[in-house]
Amino acid sequence: MSTSGKKATATALAQKYAPQIANKTVLITGVSPKSLGATFVTAIAVSSPALLILAGRNAAKVEETTKAIRAAAPHVPVRFLNLDLADRESVRKAAETVLSWEDVPSIDVLVNNACIIGSEYKLIDGCEAHFVVNYLHPFLFTNLLLPKVLAVKGRVVNVASDCHRWHHIRFSDLNFDVSVSWKISQKSAAHLHPKQNGKIYNMWQAYGQSKTANMLFSLALARRLGGRGIVTNSVHPGIIQTNAASHLDPAEIPRLIEQVELQCGLANQEITSYKTVDEGTATHVYAAFEPGLKDHNGAYLLDSHVADPLEDPVAAWGTSEADAEKLWRLSEKLLGENFEW
Known part of the structure; x- marks a missing residue:
């Protein structure tokens, strides 16, 4: 089994990071059976973490993952946390629950793994669903839990995607209401045209926007809290058929990706094979426990290494410090809450 590439x-x-995993408290979202999250926690369980906190909205599915963990490492404590990332009140209640646990004084690793992909147009609290579930509510959840992460100078892993290249952040038009010409700014376009309620919505570009947001979140968080010991990175797992895309035909995904790449004006990357879920989760483990990442705080990772914008497919808008700060401020405005770190 390989530990690189x-x-x-x-x-x-x-196995490589067993000393770093031992006695750590890890909280992860998105742990339905056979998912990236489930594979991650099952893999690290054998290295004796202190506690695995599995956050999800379907207790029965999370219980299946819990059984897999117990089969692999019966000595490891596992705790379920009820969390629905499509429901802001659920996010707040989940965070309050964790903060109330006196027997869990700290969180060593928080992995924002849950996501939706290829969703039809839908608004949640006035914002496009991919943006909310994949980014805005994890942003809220993380900020609410940061006191317990800061307590041990812990890590935050944000699962992004190579698909961030499919769209930048539409700062003045998050919901795809306005068709934007390159000749005018998004802000100008928003004033010139009435809202069309997602008339120009493209589910793949919406997904791409949310993944760009994940990358920018790590950049902004590293800038704010790197000096206080927080290490955070965003991660591209690879092309994998998981439960998040279970509504898609695996045979159609390469063609679908090719079409989206062409629509986005990108040179298509040939997809010769999928990664296995075990391979796709490798960079999760790398991001959560590689000691050397303290020197690459906020960086985007893929294939268990720090991405090189000159060699790897990385869009400039995913590494913009200015956009990271702009997104943080916009997120606070959307949530009606400021986080002073």
């Missing part, structure tokens, strides 16, 4: 596996890296 595209063929690295979570299983192998969990």
Whole structure:
């Protein structure tokens, strides 16, 4: 089993980082059976973390993952946390619950893994669903939990995607209401045209926007709290058929990606094969436990290494410090809450 490159596996890296995993408290979202999250926690369980907190909205599905963990490492404590990332009140209640646990004084690793992909147009609290579920509510959840992460100078892993290249942040038009010409700014376009209620909505560009947001979140968080010991990175797992895309035909995904790449004006990357879920989760483990990442705080990772914008497919808008700060401020405005770190 490999511990580097595209063929690295979570299983192998969990063995490599066993000393870093031991006695750590890890909280992860998105842990339905056979998912990236489930594979991550099952892989690291054998290295004896202190506690695995599994956050999700379907207790029955989370219980299936819990059984898999117990089969692999019966000595490891597992706790369920009820969390629905499509419901802001649920996010707040989940965070309050964790903060109330006196027997869990700190969180060593928080992994924002849950996501939706290819969703039809929908608004949640006035914002497009991909943006809310994949970014805005994880942003809220993380900020609410930061006191317990700061207590141990812990880590925050934001699962992004190579698909961030499909769209930048539409700061003046998050919901795809306005068709934007390159000749005018988004802000100007928003004033010139009435809202069309997602008339120009493209689910893949919406997903791409949310993944760009994940990358920018790590940049902004690293700038704010790197000096206080927080290490945070965003992660591209690879092309994997998981439960998040279970509504898509696996045979159609390469063609679909090719079409979206062409629509976005990108040179298509040939997809020769999927990663296995174990391979796709390797960079999760790397981001959560690699000691050297303290020197690459806020960076975007893929294939268990720090992405090189000159060699790897990385869009400039995913690494913009200015956009990271702008998104943080916009997020606070949308949530009606400021986080002073």
